[in-house]
Amino acid sequence: MVLPEVEELKKYTFDLGPIRPPSEGGSASLLIRATSNCPWNLCTFCSSYKGKRFVYRSVEEVKKDIDSAKAIADLLKALSNKLGGMDWVARIIDPLFLYGKEFEELSPDEMRNYENIALVYRWLAAGARAVFLQDANTLIMRTNELTEVLQHIRRSFPTVLRITSYARAKTLAHKPLEDLIKIRQAGLTRLHVGLESGDDEVLTYIKKGVSSEEQIEAGQRSKKAGFELSEYWMPGVGGRRLWEQHAKNTARVLNEINPDYIRSRPFTPRPNTPLYEAYLKGGFELTTPHERLRELKLMVSELNVTSRVCFDHFMNSWRRADGAFLFKQDYEGYRFPEEKALVLGLIEEGLRLDESTHISAETLAKMPYI
Numbered sequence: 441m442v443l444p445e446v447e448e449l450k451k452y453t454f455d456l457g458p459i460r461p462p463s464e465g466g467s468a469s470l471l472i473r474a475t476s477n478c479p480w481n482l483c484t485f486c487s488s489y490k491g492k493r494f495v496y497r498s499v500e501e502v503k504k505d506i507d508s509a510k511a512i513a514d515l516l517k518a519l520s521n522k523l524g525g526m527d528w529v530a531r532i533i534d535p536l537f538l539y540g541k542e543f544e545e546l547s548p549d550e551m552r553n554y555e556n557i558a559l560v561y562r563w564l565a566a567g568a569r570a571v572f573l574q575d576a577n578t579l580i581m582r583t584n585e586l587t588e589v590l591q592h593i594r595r596s597f598p599t600v601l602r603i604t605s606y607a608r609a610k611t612l613a614h615k616p617l618e619d620l621i622k623i624r625q626a627g628l629t630r631l632h633v634g635l636e637s638g639d640d641e642v643l644t645y646i647k648k649g650v651s652s653e654e655q656i657e658a659g660q661r662s663k664k665a666g667f668e669l670s671e672y673w674m675p676g677v678g679g680r681r682l683w684e685q686h687a688k689n690t691a692r693v694l695n696e697i698n699p700d701y702i703r704s705r706p707f708t709p710r711p712n713t714p715l716y717e718a719y720l721k722g723g724f725e726l727t728t729p730h731e732r733l734r735e736l737k738l739m740v741s742e743l744n745v746t747s748r749v750c751f752d753h754f755m756n757s758w759r760r761a762d763g764a765f766l767f768k769q770d771y772e773g774y775r776f777p778e779e780k781a782l783v784l785g786l787i788e789e790g791l792r793l794d795e796s797t798h799i800s801a802e803t804l805a806k807m808p809y810i
């Protein structure tokens with residue numbers, strides 16, 4: 441059967457960045473790259489965009505990408521109607537069928553086109569409900585340009601209920617509240633902010649480029665503007681020297697913000713970062729799994745929030761006696777304050793087990809980061 445839509449599909453590509461939060465991954469979100477890389481790029485633990493230049497993409501470029509994603513979506517829907525459902529379309533999304541080649545033989549352009557088609561297909565099959573704006577700090581865009589992009593997404597994909605993005609606290613803290621409200625009203629619904637720590641000494645040490653006061657201001661402004669807010673904190677990033685003040689001040693800052701979600705991303709040294717070099721040279725002492733649990737216990741004890749506290753990443757690698765993860769790893773986590781006692785009980789359970797039951801940060805450092 442001749443399928444002109446298949447030839448047409450091969451004409452469209454759009455840009456993709458390297459990362460997104462796990463909760464926006466898989467089939468959950470269509471990824472649209474609003475800016476490229478990180479405008480700060482100095483955090484000493486982060487390797488995500490190292491060596492890559494920040495690019496402020498033009499609205500025209502971003503809208504062109506949205507149009508390409510829409511063209512692919514429309515063609516996949518047309519194929520679904522013609523073939524009798526999305527399950528049949530899945531058979532077409534295969535390098536052999538599309539390009540007459542094995543996956544490993546694809547050219548860079550074919551690979552990009554294939555990734556785009558596969559992403560849009562998974563997203564459509566899952567209901568096409570969310571869009572994630574990549575890369576590290578979409579809020580750095582001029583307000584009128586970001587709202588134009590958001591409106592274009594809303595017009596192009598009427599089924600979308602949620603548009604989300606990463607944002608730097610520094611930018612949020614200094615963006616006028618009226619601008620944040622405009623952006624929220626144009627359709628951006630959820631912000632993912634890398635808090636890492638609420639302790640000023642730790643923030644300076646890791647070159648986060650933001651103070652704890654600015655973190656609070658950023659979080660409170662985002663909430664006031666009506667965003668759903670996820671804050672990511674990093675157990676272990678204070679090392680053995682600063683763990684206690686890291687835990688106490690992180691709880692203090694989170695209490696002031698009271699975000700919707702608090703997500704734990706334990707520190708793991710990553711090659712090609714200054715903190716990895718410091719760790720190799722003995723200038724940064726990693727904490728052990730039990731020490732990290734004690735840090736977690738202090739932080740959780742001092743939390744006074746109505747947030748969901750989540751351990752939705754495999755770097756939260758503490759185990760139970762049967763080898764299962766100590767904390768559940770879903771995206772909704774534990775409801776606070778109702779489940780605070782439950783989380784503290786799990787921490788005690790982890791502390792009672794021999795330390796070798798858990799996976800150390802040294803071992804995690806050798807695993808690929810997803």
Ligand code: SF4
Binds near residue numbers: 478479486489576608
């Ligand atoms: S702001 Fe975020 S993306 Fe940029 S260097 Fe820091 S952690 Fe990495």
